[in-house]
Amino acid sequence: MTVKAKICGLTDAPTLDAAVRAGAGYVGFMFFPKSPRAVRPEQAAPLVRSVPEQVKSVGVFVDPDDTMLDRILAEVPLDILQLHGDEPVDRVAEIKAKTGLPVMKVFKIAEAEDFEPARRYEQVVDYLMFDAKPPKESNRPGGNAIAFDWALLRGQSWTKPWFLAGGLTADNVKGAIKLTGAQLVDTSSGVEDGPGKKSPEKIRRFLSQLS
Numbered sequence: 475m476t477v478k479a480k481i482c483g484l485t486d487a488p489t490l491d492a493a494v495r496a497g498a499g500y501v502g503f504m505f506f507p508k509s510p511r512a513v514r515p516e517q518a519a520p521l522v523r524s525v526p527e528q529v530k531s532v533g534v535f536v537d538p539d540d541t542m543l544d545r546i547l548a549e550v551p552l553d554i555l556q557l558h559g560d561e562p563v564d565r566v567a568e569i570k571a572k573t574g575l576p577v578m579k580v581f582k583i584a585e586a587e588d589f590e591p592a593r594r595y596e597q598v599v600d601y602l603m604f605d606a607k608p609p610k611e612s613n614r615p616g617g618n619a620i621a622f623d624w625a626l627l628r629g630q631s632w633t634k635p636w637f638l639a640g641g642l643t644a645d646n647v648k649g650a651i652k653l654t655g656a657q658l659v660d661t662s663s664g665v666e667d668g669p670g671k672k673s674p675e676k677i678r679r680f681l682s683q684l685s
């Protein structure tokens with residue numbers, strides 16, 4: 475199976491186009507206002523509508539309430555909801571039932587025991603994502619350009635598809651895949667010239683490493 479990538483934190487048509495043309499399987503849009511990659515619903519809507527059917531549009535949320543989900547989903551035709559906050563398992567199940575959309579739950583990893591909660595969510599979610607635990611000083615739970623110790627994933631098996639995320643770049647993604655066996659990878663900072671400034675060239679370089 476070819477490894478598929480999610481390019482996260484897209485905010486404009488040129489970089490979305492670069493990701494789609496270079497073969498991204500998933501494209502991500504940030505609905506966390508403190509993120510340097512945040513998009514407003516009216517900004518995201520035309521971008522998501524332009525995405526071809528074979529590429530999945532992922533909305534990234536941090537502990538969203540129903541009002542926020544209703545408002546954004548009324549405008550933006552997302553395919554998958556990525557939950558990047560501290561959503562408990564029953565809230566994740568509620569969001570999935572309420573929206574009818576596949577959900578991806580993110581687990582922030584620094585040591586082996588950080589995988590344990592994922593076992594409780596496995597039956598409920600459609601995808602898992604393993605990302606690095608954010609540094610204490612960060613004002614966001616993801617998109618921090620930090621990798622965790624990928625060796626922690628060795629020997630683990632999961633019943634749902636899972637993404638490897640955190641600090642992935644064109645220079646390290648091949649090694650990360652080799653070490654972990656990941657079939658799905660995610661990057662944001664690694665394809666930027668600065669926080670929130672996606673680079674079409676870096677997106678193409680990253681995706682070229684997967685073929």
Ligand SMILES: O=C(O)c1ccccc1NCC(=O)[C@H](O)[C@H](O)COP(=O)(O)O
Nearest residue numbers: 482509616617618619640641661662663
């Ligand atoms: O990217 C953000 O600003 C962000 C903010 C709050 C929650 C999640 C966020 N990003 C989600 C992603 O899926 C990122 O791609 C993932 O954390 C990896 O980021 P990076 O280490 O920058 O590649």
